[in-house]
Amino acid sequence: MHEWECTGFFTPEIDLDKLKKKGKILVIECPQRIPCDVCREVCPTNAIIMEKISDVPTLNEEKCVLCLKCVENCPGLAIFLLGVEGEKGYMVVPYEFLPIPKEGDEVKVLDRKGKEVGRGIVKEVRMGDTPLVKVEFSPDILKEARGFKT
């Protein structure tokens, strides 16, 4: 039995140096074998590898063009974009609650357990079936930050 099966949160290894070098990376937090193929099917460059429908998805970073289609469509809301811009860190996460924040709003940045780990500023909101929100914050909390509250 994995610990995440009991706790409901999962902390994959994230290479911050690589993130700083590349500027932005896609993080998939989907460690369990479940019958779902949405990310693979929406990916325009076949960057998500999953042989059988219940396999755990893995990312081919060389093929990934960071189009965010998987982030928007993942039914488990388990894919995130993390990035660094200058002195700031940021995340792009799906958000299905009201009110939908506006650019410039200050929000509470939450970790995987819903605990506040800092404050962030909403930089961009992309409306769609699932709105995507870009939140900027201190780069120190890049490993923890996975959600926010308005």
Place this chain on the structure above:
Amino acid sequence: MPRIREHPILDFKWSERKKIKFTFDSEEIIGYDGDTIASALYASGKRVIRRSFKYHRPRGLFCGIGQCSSCLVKVNGIPNQKACVTPIEEGMVVESQGSIPSAERDLLSLLDALELKHGIQYEKFLGPKFLRPLYFKLFNFVLGSGNVKEEVPKVKFSEGYYPEKEVDVLVIGGGPAGICAAKASAECGARTLLVEERDRIGGELLKQTHKFFGSRRYYSGMRGFRIADVLSKELEKSGAEVMVNTLAIGYLDGKIGVCRDEREFSLVKPKCIVVSTGATERTLMFENNDLPGVMGAGGVQTLMHLYGVKPGEEALIVGSGNVGLILAYQLLQAGVEVKAVIEILPKIGGYFVHAAKIRRMGVEILTSHTIKRAVGRKEVEGAEIVKVDENLREIEGSERFIECDLICLAVGMSPNIEILRQMGCEVVYIPELGGFVAKHDENMETSRAGVFVAGDSSGIEEATTAMIEGEIAGISAALKSGKGRKEHEERREKLKMLLEEMRDNPFGERVVIGKKKMWGA
């Protein structure tokens, strides 16, 4: 009124909807066009809808879909109407049954305080004989089963003749499995009829706001209620006939009796039958589990997503399977605070990603915990939860009180197999499939030739596998009725392989084990 004014996914179009007035225990209630009696009452803050038979304990909504008897009321003088599925009409007179003066304030609730021996009515009220009709009326009143007034017109049955319809395939139940079965059968060229009890087809899909998992071929990534729309349109294209508001009452001599709008009775004579009647939510044993505010998870989803009613302010969810986890997320979206999700087993039952979604929003998932009692006088005011050890026994001294006004039970479902049993299909008990199921083979045919089963009524699973099973059953039924060609047989083989692939994971394993057990039984 606790209506959901704004929702991130759904639009209830309140401003376009007509207001409808009716009375409940002489009090005026205002509901909206599309409401049922129960949803309008709930939205007006009326949670006590009836009183229990014997002790007159308060009772409210539980299942929300007409499967339990928790919300029976008298409508325009006719007793025992299900408040949760009866649409409201202007000027309707709704009364609670057997309470004086109202369900809310019932003087007979004193009976709950007396320690009455079980069955006293069989000992005490037998004589003298001339008083029996009076006792009968009195009991009917006190027990809340009502007395029919003389002026209520009796339904007239025509003498011995009912319209009869011949079809190749009859599908009973219009959820995801039934729709796919009817569609597949019609595509094979079989004359197909689908009967659905509710006013529209779609079943559980209609109440789901989250994006579905599963295979792209079966609409993964699409929200449940939209899948229902797409499937309905595809079914229309396939040429299958659909009858809504139609209840399949029973089976006799190769015919199924169906009743439309509770009035028109007719007979259907099919060559083959597909039963896709879904499942019923289970309840759980604990003190006060009948208090209004203790509801089945599906009932809560029905209130929120079909009728736009906010089911409470603070909720506790019992059970961390996918239903419990998804419900927690849906409650948060409707603006309800979720106090915790509790799970008796040491690990979370549903998909990790569903759990992570609600954890991220700060909802606690307490594993190795169960509910001890619901607390409250007329409705839920809180819950006492308790830790359990590795043998699932309560640990004394670990009790904790959680303040909440809604307790949602997401503790599993049992397949609806009544009509299969009545048709004489062999029934076996398989815990992995949710309890009693009709024994069926890979083509979904039961022990009775020509009778097929699909979806939750063949074993509790999820929507994608229900749709695949539906297609397999639909094709099988069409082939059996003499329709379809070799290509359809080939398609069925491919579907069987897909089904196997879908179940090749820790969640599907259980079903695979259950089906194997069933074949061996």
